[in-house]
Amino acid sequence: MPQPLNSKDxxxxxxxxxxxxxxxxxxxxxxxxxxxxxxxxHGDTQAMKALIMSHLGQLEEAFVLAKEALRNxxxxxxxxxxxxxxxxxxxxxxxxxxxYRFALRLDPExxxxxxxxxxxxxxxxxxxxxxxxxxxxxxxxxxxxxNWTALAIAHHLSGDLEEAEKVLTTYEDxxxxxVPPVADMEHSEACLYKNTIIAETGNLERALEHLxxxxxxxxxxxxxxxxxxxxxxxxxxxxxAEEAYTALLERNPENSVYYNxxxxxxEIPETDHKALKALYDEWVKKNPRGDxxxxxxxxxxxxxxxxxxxxxxxxxxxxxxxxxxxxxxKFLYSNSAKRDVVQSLVEGYVSGKAGSQANGSAEGKEDxxxxxxxxxxxxxxxxxxxxxxxxxxxxxxxDKAIELSPKAVEYxxxxxxxxxxxxxxxxxxxxxxxxxxLDEKDRYINTKAAKYRLRNNENEKGLDLMSKFTRNETxxxxxxxxxxxxxxxxxTEDAEAFLRQKKLGLALKRFHSVFNIFETWQEDQFDFHSxxxxxxxxxxxxxxVRWEDRLREHPFYTRIALGATKAYLLLNDQPDLAHGxxxxxxNGTEVSEEDRKKALKKAKKEQQRLEKIESDKREARKAAAxxxxxxxxxxxxKKEDADPLGNTLVQTKDxxxxxLKFLAPLLELNAQNIEAQCLGFEVYxxxxxxxxxxxxxxxxxxxxPSNPTLHLQLLQFRKKIxxxxxxxPAQTGEVIGTEFEKLLPKSQxxxxxxxxFLSANKDSVAHIQAALSGRQLLNPDSKAQCExxxxxxxxxxxxxxxxxxxxxxxxxxxGSEQTAYAEKASKKWPESSVFxxx
Amino acid sequence: xxxxxxxxxxxxDQPPLPANAEDRKAAAxxxxxxxxxxxxxxxxxxxxxxxxxxxxxxxxxxxxxxxAGQGGAxxxxxxxxxxxxxxxxxxxVAADVSFLAEQLDVHKSKATELLRAQEGDxxxxxxxxxxxxx
Numbered sequence: 001m002p003q004p005l006n007s008k009d010x011x012x013x014x015x016x017x018x019x020x021x022x023x024x025x026x027x028x029x030x031x032x033x034x035x036x037x038x039x040x041x042h043g044d045t046q047a048m049k050a051l052i053m054s055h056l057g058q059l060e061e062a063f064v065l066a067k068e069a070l071r072n073x074x075x076x077x078x079x080x081x082x083x084x085x086x087x088x089x090x091x092x093x094x095x096x097x098x099x100y101r102f103a104l105r106l107d108p109e110x111x112x113x114x115x116x117x118x119x120x121x122x123x124x125x126x127x128x129x130x131x132x133x134x135x136x137x138x139x140x141x142x143x144x145x146x147n148w149t150a151l152a153i154a155h156h157l158s159g160d161l162e163e164a165e166k167v168l169t170t171y172e173d174x175x176x177x178x179v180p181p182v183a184d185m186e187h188s189e190a191c192l193y194k195n196t197i198i199a200e201t202g203n204l205e206r207a208l209e210h211l212x213x214x215x216x217x218x219x220x221x222x223x224x225x226x227x228x229x230x231x232x233x234x235x236x237x238x239x240x241a242e243e244a245y246t247a248l249l250e251r252n253p254e255n256s257v258y259y260n261x262x263x264x265x266x267e268i269p270e271t272d273h274k275a276l277k278a279l280y281d282e283w284v285k286k287n288p289r290g291d292x293x294x295x296x297x298x299x300x301x302x303x304x305x306x307x308x309x310x311x312x313x314x315x316x317x318x319x320x321x322x323x324x325x326x327x328x329x330k331f332l333y334s335n336s337a338k339r340d341v342v343q344s345l346v347e348g349y350v351s352g353k354a355g356s357q358a359n360g361s362a363e364g365k366e367d368x369x370x371x372x373x374x375x376x377x378x379x380x381x382x383x384x385x386x387x388x389x390x391x392x393x394x395x396x397x398x399d400k401a402i403e404l405s406p407k408a409v410e411y412x413x414x415x416x417x418x419x420x421x422x423x424x425x426x427x428x429x430x431x432x433x434x435x436x437x438l439d440e441k442d443r444y445i446n447t448k449a450a451k452y453r454l455r456n457n458e459n460e461k462g463l464d465l466m467s468k469f470t471r472n473e474t475x476x477x478x479x480x481x482x483x484x485x486x487x488x489x490x491x492t493e494d495a496e497a498f499l500r501q502k503k504l505g506l507a508l509k510r511f512h513s514v515f516n517i518f519e520t521w522q523e524d525q526f527d528f529h530s531x532x533x534x535x536x537x538x539x540x541x542x543x544x545v546r547w548e549d550r551l552r553e554h555p556f557y558t559r560i561a562l563g564a565t566k567a568y569l570l571l572n573d574q575p576d577l578a579h580g581x582x583x584x585x586x587n588g589t590e591v592s593e594e595d596r597k598k599a600l601k602k603a604k605k606e607q608q609r610l611e612k613i614e615s616d617k618r619e620a621r622k623a624a625a626x627x628x629x630x631x632x633x634x635x636x637x638k639k640e641d642a643d644p645l646g647n648t649l650v651q652t653k654d655x656x657x658x659x660l661k662f663l664a665p666l667l668e669l670n671a672q673n674i675e676a677q678c679l680g681f682e683v684y685x686x687x688x689x690x691x692x693x694x695x696x697x698x699x700x701x702x703x704x705p706s707n708p709t710l711h712l713q714l715l716q717f718r719k720k721i722x723x724x725x726x727x728x729p730a731q732t733g734e735v736i737g738t739e740f741e742k743l744l745p746k747s748q749x750x751x752x753x754x755x756x757f758l759s760a761n762k763d764s765v766a767h768i769q770a771a772l773s774g775r776q777l778l779n780p781d782s783k784a785q786c787e788x789x790x791x792x793x794x795x796x797x798x799x800x801x802x803x804x805x806x807x808x809x810x811x812x813x814x815g816s817e818q819t820a821y822a823e824k825a826s827k828k829w830p831e832s833s834v835f836x837x838x
Numbered sequence: 839x840x841x842x843x844x845x846x847x848x849x850x851d852q853p854p855l856p857a858n859a860e861d862r863k864a865a866a867x868x869x870x871x872x873x874x875x876x877x878x879x880x881x882x883x884x885x886x887x888x889x890x891x892x893x894x895x896x897x898x899x900x901x902x903x904x905x906a907g908q909g910g911a912x913x914x915x916x917x918x919x920x921x922x923x924x925x926x927x928x929x930x931v932a933a934d935v936s937f938l939a940e941q942l943d944v945h946k947s948k949a950t951e952l953l954r955a956q957e958g959d960x961x962x963x964x965x966x967x968x969x970x971x972x
Contacts, residue, residue: 142899174894671972689943695968702970732941735964 005042009035016048020055028052043073047082054086062086077107084116091523093124111140115530118150122529125549127158145171146533149190152197153538157545161201168194179217186536188219193538195227204231222251223539229258233265241265253283254292273300277309298332307341314345314378319367321374323410326381333387343388349375369404373411376401380414384421391831394418409438409445416452423801423832425456436465443469454493457501466490476641486517488556496563502581504567509646511564515662518557522548552665558673561662565679568659571650572686578650579603580610607647614644659683667696674700678709681717690721690728690736701743708770711757714744715774722746751778765803768793769810776814787816794824805834934960942967 005013012035019028032049035042046069054062066086069079084099100117107113118133134151141147148171155164168190180187191214199207208231215224229244245262252258259280268275276297283293294313301309310332317325333339350372376397383394395418401411412435419428429452436442436449446468453462466487467478474481482490495510525548532541551557576582576596580603643649652658660683666676677700684693697717700710721728721736728736737746744753754774761767772786790807793799804825811818818837826835930953938960939949949963956962 139899142895170898174898176894671970684943687943689941691941691964691968692943695970698968699970702972729937729941731961731964735961735968739965739968 005035005039009038009042013042013045013048016045016052020048020052023055025052025056029056041072043069043076044078046072047076047079051082051085054089059086059089063090075106077103077110077113080106081110081113081116088116088120093120096120097124097126097129109140111137114140119526119529122154123526125157127154130154131158145186145190146536149186149193149536149538150533152193153533153542156197156542161197165194165197165201168197182217182219185219188217189536189538192218192220192223192227193542196539199227199231204235207231208235225251229261233261238265238267249283253287253290256292256296259283259292259296270300273302273305276300277305295328298329298338302337306338307345310338310342311345314342315349318349318374318378319371321370323374323377325374326378326385330381330385330387333385336387339388343382346375346378346382350379373401373404373408376404377408377411377414380411380418384414384418389421391418391422394421407438409435409442412438413445413448416448419831420452420455421801423805423829423834425452426833427831429453429456429458440468450490451493454490454497457497459494459497459506462490462494462497483513486520488514488517491517492556492560492563495560499563499567502570502577504571504577505580505646505650507567507646508564508649509644511560511567511662512646512649514556514560515564518552518554522551550669553669558666558670558676561666562675562679564662565659565683568652568655568662569679569682569686571652572655572659576600576603580607607645610645611647656683656687671699672703674703674707674710677703678707678713681713685713685716685720691732693717694736694740697743698739706761706767708761708764708767711767712770712774712777715750715754715777718744718746718750719777751775754778763796763798765793765796765799766806768796769803769807773810773814783814783816786814787811791821791824794821794828799828801829801832801834804829808835930954930958934958938963 012031016028016031016035019025019031029049029052032045032052035045036049039045046065050062050065050069053059053065063086066079066083069076070083073079080099080103084096084103087093087096087099097117097120100113100120103113104110104117114133114137118130118137121127121130121133131151131154134147134154138147138151148167152164152167155161155167172194182188195207195211195214198210208228211224211228211231215228218224225244225248229241229248232241232244242262242265245258245265248255248258249262263276263279266279268279270276280293280297284290287293294316298306298310298313314325314329317328329342332342380394380398380401382388383390383397395415398411398415398418402408402415405411412431416428416431416435419425419431422428429449432445432449432452436445439445446465450462450465453459453465463478466482470478470481470485472478472481474484476483491510491514495507495514498504498507498510525544528541528544532538532544552561571577574582576599579600582596582599582603663676663680663683666673667680670676677696681693681696681700684690684696694717697710697713700707700713704710717740721740754771757774758768758771761771769790772790775782776786790810793807794804804821807821808818808825811821822835822837826832829835930950934953935946935949938944938953939946941964942949942952944952944967952963952967953960956966
């Protein structure tokens, strides 16, 4: 039963609430204690105290107190509301929704509870619930436009476009007497929002009509113009569309989408290069300083026309010394004829053939030097690029460029990149360091230098470089700041460097950090469910909600998910790695049991040593913090990381399950990624989950049936299921039997199948490697022959450094001698460092 | 993360005032009237309101409610209703759901969904599961 408070305590309780709202947490706790001294069982006060405690970082204690509050006062909406808020802080959203609902049942009029419930329903994408909440919020306050808009959004996102439009129209009808002034952003945005809803129904005729009616009063002029042009084009009203796109180009002649629209509106066929070129030329004349109209024609022009156009384009840009020129040109290289034209033209410039445009000797020597240097630079990048690679020439050219202009950061940077392509991360990092020293204030080159350090597995040096541009007094130092700033690229590269060194604890630690950052991004949208409505920016809000739904499609998520999965697979296959990298036997040959134990002991010792260093550091920091109160400015207490080396992560009970946590979103959102599918197979097959494993195989097969990894995995799967069909449940066995039959028939002789795959793909080293692994799987006695064949694959003209590095890993997996292969590879790539075995 | 405000106070939830005076008047009048009256009378046309806009809004509300059914219950358009009816006719065996969830390593709700789509046939559900969706 609730305890009634006397009037003095009542006002004290209100004081607690006020304190909480003004974030005076310590005062709030004090006042709450005052109330509780006299009324120890007052549920509402206990609940408020719990809420304040949770904001002071004592979530567990807060939960205990909140539960007690509920026991004391089951019928209090405050207690239930607080309970929901605590669950929300814990990110247990389902439970939070339940608690809010209960609070709302006790006090159906309460707007804050209703609002909290609605926001959470949106976050959880519970659209039916959200519609309901929004309807009752609208009933409570029909005078607020944002309540109407919110209900429309609820209907829109749940897929009911018609109802969404109706809600918006209903509100607009109430405005008949006075149309809001043009400056009313909310009105303008809501009108355009309604327009996009109409367009989404597919009725463009009506959308256009509506746009004509409201468009002239909208503040987002560009959006109106773009929508109009798009509708007109899609409706086939070509001449009007042409006008609309011309108007857009007048505003911004660099947007290629507008050119495409204009060309479609003018109905110029794609093959009519002359007409197309004429169109672009017209815009060049109008905007002599623009780039798009000069660059785009290079995409479609062919032969002599292309040569002429690209010649002018290149000379113009090289004279200006535009450093991004190559990045702009390299997309043309997928067409090898164009690649050759560019190469011969630019080679011509350095041998003095560009003089035709220069005004003889009137131009200073300085100008010519600049032209030459940027031309050498272009050639250096050209010969580094994989489709036109010739690293010797690249090095010659970059050296000439540096000689002409020794202070240019990007030339030195290009040199580092060439070393990277040589397979020599050591030299690459050193050269990049030289580039950094040319301009120490430049964040870009600093970042590059740090990245190259990480590529060379020098984690500490990389972090050290980063520290030049971070706030190092934050908790956790440089690394702490990089986490706080969500520096995803660094954490990813750092993780991958640790993974290469088989320091799995640290690698997993970083992978988890990035994973958590993505989680934060998902969380971040919460604020916008109310903020965007308040500001009236609904179109951007809807875009954001849709983006969040596909957040984990992001390339960086893909990278860390793949990396983490590889780390967990390694951990699963070699549990010893939990104690840090294990020294391999000499040259990676198999080690005896005794040696293994010795190495393990050594690794454990090293692990303990590192832990000791870390804890010493922590102690030192604590001592320092005790002296100078190290609370950050916003009063929040930042928790010290209790496991900086990731040892708890690496001592997981079920590495494969943890791997799936990373991989599952990828398999769902980014199903077209073949590497994800292949790794998914590796995880599931180790878990003996045959149907999901088969799903990965069929997906991989649909993406690229000739993928080498897939080939090997098909063999593995066939061998595995042939061994155990009886122990599977009947239905599972049947489905696997019939479905896998389509990929690799049971009657097929596997060795023949493997050898024919080998001979069919003998020009691709990756395929050879897969087939040799397959041969070993089928017939372990063939090891010697496989090693020989693998060594021979180094003679293939197509072999790349990456493939050779993969071969070394393969040898270590087979438990074979690596020396011979490494030596031969070293001879083939004398500049490389990756084949130096230590 | 925004700081949620406990239900103990209503004041903090006051929305920013509308920019022009007329709207402000309407909003002020509304928030004092509607919270009590509208909720209890459930959208019946209120009498004696001076403001024209007020009346228009009330009319709009009742129109919305008639369309959506009383009390703001979510209006189900006819299509999802039909689908729901179809779904009900499919009989899903609980044992099948847990078997499928275990074999496919998916959540039970996902397994139910798969079974529903395949009219409760386990084998077909498995086949549908492994067929790539692109």
